[in-house]
Amino acid sequence: MSSEWGRIDDAGTVFVKTADGEREVGSWQAGDPEAGLAYYIRRYEDLQTEVALLTKRLQSGAGDAKATKSQAMTLHASLPTVAAVGNLAALDTQLVALITAADAKMGEQAEAREAAKAGAIAKKEALAAEAEAIAETSTQWKAAGDRLRTIVDEWKLIKGIDRKTDDTLWKRFAAARDAFGKRRGSHFANLDTERETAKSIKERLVAEAEALSVSDDWRETADALKDLMGQWKSAPRANRSTEDALWKRFRAAQDAFFERRSGVFAERDAEQVQNLKEKDAIIAEAVALDVSDPRHAQVALRDLQERLEAIGHVPRDAMPRVEARMRAAEQRVREALDAEWKRGATESNPFLAQLRERLAEAEAKLARAQASGDAGRIAKAEADVASRKALLPE
Structure with missing residues (x-):
C-alpha cells in the first residue's frame, strides 16, 4: 500500500519518499497496513503543526526567537532520520x-x-545625577530626603542593565545619598548649636525686660x-517651643511696663486737665x-x-496758650504802672508843666485858625504846635 509520500510493504515495513529515494522509517506489525501508513502520516502532520505554531508565535512576537531557533534546528536535524511519512x-x-x-528576529x-x-x-544615570545635585546643593532637607527614598523605588523598577554597569551607577547614587545625609546631619548639628545660642541670647533679653518692667523711669525704660x-528681632531663632515660651515672657514683661505707664499717664493727664481748668480761672482773674x-x-x-505757680503741670499742647494769656495780663498791668509813673514824673516838673500849657495854647490857636479857614493862619498855627511838641520829652 502506498501514498504520495510513502508506502508500506507486505512485511509491514514503512518507507518515505525523499529526493534521494526511499528511506525506511519503521515497521507496522499491529494489523491493517493502511492504519500503519496513516500512523506515520499523522506523525508528519504533527511535525507540520509544530512548525506552523513556531512560525506563528515568532511572527506574532509571542515566541522567543532564540528558543524558536533552537527548536527549529532540532527539528531540522531530525528530518534525515525522522520516522514520519510526508513532504x-x-x-x-x-x-x-x-x-x-x-x-533575524534575534537580531531585532x-x-x-x-x-x-x-x-x-x-x-539610572539621570537618577544618579539628580541625587548628586541634591547632595551638593539642596537645603530642603525633608523634601530632598523624601525624593531620595522615591529614587530608590524608581531605581528598582528599571531593568535590563548588566550587573557591572548597574553596580557602578548604584555606587554613584549611594555615595550621593551618603553625602546628603552627612551634610544634613552637619546642618542640624549646627542648627542645634545656633538654637542653643539663640536660647541663651533670648533668655538674657527676657531677664532684662522683666527687670525693666517694674521701672518708673518711663522715657528711658521705654527706649x-x-x-x-x-x-x-535680629537674634537667631530657638526651637519652636522654646521660642514661643520665651516670647510670651518677653512680651508679658513689655506689656506689664507699658500698661503700668499708661495707667500713670492716664492719671497724670486727668490731673493736668484739672490743673488747666484751675489755671484758666486764675488767668481770667488776671x-x-x-x-x-x-x-x-x-x-x-x-x-x-x-x-498760678502753685498749680502743677498742664497738658503740653495747652502750655503756649496758657503762657501767652498770662503774659498779656501781666503786660497790661506793667503798661498801667508805666503810664502812672510817667504822669507822676510830668506833674512834679514845673518846666514840663509850662511846656504843656503852651502846647495847649498852640493847639487852641490851631483850632481857631482851622475854624476861620485862613490857610496862612492854619499853616502858622500847625508849625507852632509842631515846634512846641518837639520840646516835650517822649
Whole structure:
C-alpha cells in the first residue's frame, strides 16, 4: 500500500519518499497496513503543526526567537532520520525559513535589548545625577530626603542593565545619598548649636525686660525696651517651643511696663486737665484786673502769679496758650504802672508843666485858625504846635 509520500510493504515495513529515494522509517506489525501508513502520516502532520505554531508565535512576537531557533534546528536535524511519512523536503524548506526568520528576529531583539539597556542606563544615570545635585546643593532637607527614598523605588523598577554597569551607577547614587545625609546631619548639628545660642541670647533679653518692667523711669525704660525688641528681632531663632515660651515672657514683661505707664499717664493727664481748668480761672482773674489803680492791680497780680505757680503741670499742647494769656495780663498791668509813673514824673516838673500849657495854647490857636479857614493862619498855627511838641520829652 502506498501514498504520495510513502508506502508500506507486505512485511509491514514503512518507507518515505525523499529526493534521494526511499528511506525506511519503521515497521507496522499491529494489523491493517493502511492504519500503519496513516500512523506515520499523522506523525508528519504533527511535525507540520509544530512548525506552523513556531512560525506563528515568532511572527506574532509571542515566541522567543532564540528558543524558536533552537527548536527549529532540532527539528531540522531530525528530518534525515525522522520516522514520519510526508513532504519532508517542504518541511525542510519551512524549517530553514523559520531558522532564518528566528535569526533575524534575534537580531531585532538584540537591538531592542541594547536600546532598552541604553534607555535603562540613561534613566539610572539621570537618577544618579539628580541625587548628586541634591547632595551638593539642596537645603530642603525633608523634601530632598523624601525624593531620595522615591529614587530608590524608581531605581528598582528599571531593568535590563548588566550587573557591572548597574553596580557602578548604584555606587554613584549611594555615595550621593551618603553625602546628603552627612551634610544634613552637619546642618542640624549646627542648627542645634545656633538654637542653643539663640536660647541663651533670648533668655538674657527676657531677664532684662522683666527687670525693666517694674521701672518708673518711663522715657528711658521705654527706649530700653524698644532697643531690646530690636535685639530680639535680629537674634537667631530657638526651637519652636522654646521660642514661643520665651516670647510670651518677653512680651508679658513689655506689656506689664507699658500698661503700668499708661495707667500713670492716664492719671497724670486727668490731673493736668484739672490743673488747666484751675489755671484758666486764675488767668481770667488776671485778665479782668482793674488797672485804674495800677498799684493795687500789681499787688493783686502778684497774688495771682503765686497761685498760678502753685498749680502743677498742664497738658503740653495747652502750655503756649496758657503762657501767652498770662503774659498779656501781666503786660497790661506793667503798661498801667508805666503810664502812672510817667504822669507822676510830668506833674512834679514845673518846666514840663509850662511846656504843656503852651502846647495847649498852640493847639487852641490851631483850632481857631482851622475854624476861620485862613490857610496862612492854619499853616502858622500847625508849625507852632509842631515846634512846641518837639520840646516835650517822649
